[in-house]
Amino acid sequence: MKKKILLPTDFSQNAWNAIEYATELYKNETCDFYILNAFNASGYALESMMVPEPGEKLYEEAKEKSEQGLSKILERLSFRNDEREHKFFMVSQFNGLLDAIKDIVDKQDIEMIIMGTKGSSNAVDVIFGSNTVMVMEKSRNCPVMAIPEDATYKDLEEIVFPTDYKMNFKRRELQNIIEVAKMSKAAIRVLYASDGDPLSEEQENNQNLLKEYFEGLTYTFHTLTNLDAPSAVRCFVESRESDMIAFFNRKHSFFGSIFSKPMVKSLGRYAKVPVLAIHDLRG
Known part of the structure; x- marks a missing residue:
């Protein structure tokens, strides 16, 4: 199509x-x-x-x-x-x-x-x-x-998907990440910045939803402890030389906190990789 x-x-x-x-x-x-x-x-x-x-x-x-x-x-x-x-x-x-x-x-x-x-x-x-x-x-x-201005295309090997697991995603909202991963045969690395507490029942349920949606793709779950979300993303992407970051941009949320100043600088100075913003389709 x-x-x-x-x-x-x-x-x-x-x-x-x-x-x-x-x-x-x-x-x-x-x-x-x-x-x-x-x-x-x-x-x-x-x-x-x-x-x-x-x-x-x-x-x-x-x-x-x-x-x-x-x-x-x-x-x-x-x-x-x-x-x-x-x-x-x-x-x-x-x-x-x-x-x-x-x-x-x-x-x-x-x-x-x-x-x-x-x-x-x-x-x-x-x-x-x-x-x-x-x-x-x-x-x-x-x-x-x-x-980014310095990004030159190379075949995607992994897409980093940061989440706090506090939202029950709908399959159609993740369709663009899934399509890019399929198209490029890239793995999805789900990244959680933890404060050290175990996942709540709601967070575990939402993690299981992701497993369901990513079935048939290569994906793994990763947790970094005692780092704020931008630092966790930066450290993860830099250490692994990841190829893309995909954010879920729901209104007034995680995405906004990452890209608002001065957060944007803490991620941006190291952002040599493309960033995909996908949106909450529930209004």
């Missing part, structure tokens, strides 16, 4: 790196890739409170720049001589990034967003750019995979 993947770009090197990573990850799949550039008319007098319309100089200049950038990406992709069943659709949209993403996700029934972790500003102290974190948090009807 054909997959539909959205690749937002601001024409930075990091965004191109994310495109390359995505095409490698899905190299054996039939895919439609939608490469999106959301543009605006920079320099437009904000105090006028008017939005430039098609035909106006600033709008047309911004649109042309966006379309030229997308043409260059398509040209780079066309140089590949391989037999992959990949189609590329270039989308230039006058809109804010999040609204443009939501529009394409809805219209094209996108099942995964893959984007770079930094924008074109590439500030050294910003690990996950504000746009990436915003899309991870707000695009709740579609999983988001963030690709």
Whole structure:
């Protein structure tokens, strides 16, 4: 079955790196890739409170720049001589990034967003750019995979899945992790940062649910004691040279604590691996 993947770009090197990573990850799949550039008319007098319309100089200049950038990406992709069943659709949209993403996700029934972790500003102290974190948090009807600037694709061997076992996952909510694991033949390493207390009955039940859902895949359970969640993830990923981290992003929860400042820095400075954010589908 054909997959539909959205690749937002601001024409930075990091965004191109994310495109390359995505095409490698899905190299054996039939895919439609939608490469999106959301543009605006920079320099437009904000105090006028008017939005430039098609035909106006600033709008047309911004649109042309966006379309030229997308043409260059398509040209780079066309140089590949391989037999992959990949189609590329270039989308230039006058809109804010999040609204443009939501529009394409809805219209094209996108099942995964893959984007770079930094924008074109590439500030050294910003690990996950504000746009990436915003899309991870707000695009709740579609999983988001963030690709660090230094990540080059290699076949996935293991995906780290941190959890506190306090939520009874639904199978469909884990479908994206399961699909990526199947597609890449990667093992899933379930990681629990423990305070030393034994698992409660509820936590044990939720662990058993994961065993049920991951049946047929390679998976193992791991516990690190007396470390906070970000430190546990960092130590585990670094020591094992894991290939991907998958977070379950339920509202106001574990994910938010990991990616809020200064937590994002404690993970981010060591995050050379892609991060997959999957969402709570229960509203």
